[in-house]
Amino acid sequence: MQSINEARLADHLAKWLQKQVTASKTCGAVVNNSGGADSAVVIGLCARAGLSTLALVQPCYSQEEDAQHARLVAERFGVRCLELDLDNVFSDYRHMLEKAFAQLGSTEDDGAALANLKPRLRMTSLYYFANRLNYLAVGTGNLSELTVGYFTKHGDGGVDVLPLGQLVKCEVYALARFLGVPRQVVDKPPSAGLWPGQTDEEELGLTYAQLDKYIRGGSVDDNVARRIRALETSSAHKRRTPAVPPPCQEE
Numbered sequence: 001m002q003s004i005n006e007a008r009l010a011d012h013l014a015k016w017l018q019k020q021v022t023a024s025k026t027c028g029a030v031v032n033n034s035g036g037a038d039s040a041v042v043i044g045l046c047a048r049a050g051l052s053t054l055a056l057v058q059p060c061y062s063q064e065e066d067a068q069h070a071r072l073v074a075e076r077f078g079v080r081c082l083e084l085d086l087d088n089v090f091s092d093y094r095h096m097l098e099k100a101f102a103q104l105g106s107t108e109d110d111g112a113a114l115a116n117l118k119p120r121l122r123m124t125s126l127y128y129f130a131n132r133l134n135y136l137a138v139g140t141g142n143l144s145e146l147t148v149g150y151f152t153k154h155g156d157g158g159v160d161v162l163p164l165g166q167l168v169k170c171e172v173y174a175l176a177r178f179l180g181v182p183r184q185v186v187d188k189p190p191s192a193g194l195w196p197g198q199t200d201e202e203e204l205g206l207t208y209a210q211l212d213k214y215i216r217g218g219s220v221d222d223n224v225a226r227r228i229r230a231l232e233t234s235s236a237h238k239r240r241t242p243a244v245p246p247p248c249q250e251e
Contacts, residue, residue: 004171006178013163014049020161021051021136028052028135032122032156033081034193035069037176037186038140038164040076044179045163046138047077054129055079060086060118062193072182082129086121093117119155119192126159136160144169144211148228149235150192150204157238168212204231 021028029046033039033055046053057070067083074081094114101110123137130137139159141151143166151157164172169190176186190200190208201207206227214220214228 004174006175009167009171010045010048010175010178013045017045017049017051017138017161017163021049024136024160026134026136028054028133029138030054030056030126030129030133030135031138032126032140033057033070033073034140035066035073035185036140036188036190037181038142038172039070040073040181040185041172041176041179042138042140042163043073043079044077044176044181047079048179052135053077053079054133054135055081056122056126056129057081057083058086058122058125059083060090060121063196065188066193069182069185069188073185076180076182084125086118086125090118090121093121116152116155119152120158123155123158130160138163141165142167142169142172143215144208146239147215148204148211148231149238150200150231151238153238156192168215169208170212 017029029051031039031042031046031053033043035057039055043053043055055070055074057067057074059067071081094117097117098110126137129135137159139156139162141156141159141162142164145151146162146165167175173186191198192200192203204211206224210220210224211228214225220228
């Protein structure tokens with residue numbers, strides 16, 4: 001893959017964020033601060049753009065290390081940081097949903113629905129603060145994740161802008177190192193934190209290096225290419241706006 005000029009890219013994205021805030025007549029940016037590299041880079045870019053920025057740390061039965069790393073990121077870039085513990089909200093909401101679902105008489109497992117509930121709760125509070133402060137909800141998804149649908153529809157995918165949407169994962173890491181993201185954040189395995197021990201690459205069934213190479217036109221193993229194409233196809237609905245019917249024509 002072609003190397004990137006990190007300084008030029010950081011300035012380009014910071015200016016783009018400034019323009020998005022100006023065009024939307026908002027006053028700043030609110031970002032979900034997960035303690036991972038993607039959110040750290042987005043927060044760093046918001047700070048570089050000189051935006052009034054709020055970083056929300058929203059643990060939901062998460063690893064304490066993630067919250068620690070999130071605090072380090074906020075401190076490193078000098079942005080306001082608020083912590084919202086979603087444990088009890090998640091437990092109460094899950095109990096209510098399961099009680100209602102039991103009335104259907106179904107025995108379907110709640111695995112994916114339950115995992116997706118966490119980012120959807122975070123999206124709700126992200127927009128609460130965005131609405132009250134008149135800020136943009138700035139997302140942290142990158143091109144690698146968007147390509148294979150590795151995000152929750154109306155969860156972490158529910159945002160106003162995606163400044164990393166044209167960058168593959170390795171480019172995000174290069175930008176993270178340039179911006180000075182704390183090393184603990186850059187060096188840990190990527191994880192959505194959906195359950196203990198969960199990692200992105202294990203869940204995807206391929207590495208980010210393979211995915212990045214494929215996206216940028218490089219040659220990958222046939223099995224890897226098939227896996228990526230299958231993920232891309234099955235997640236196509238996540239990248240589309242809701243379908244609407246055509247107008248009803250008079251006969």
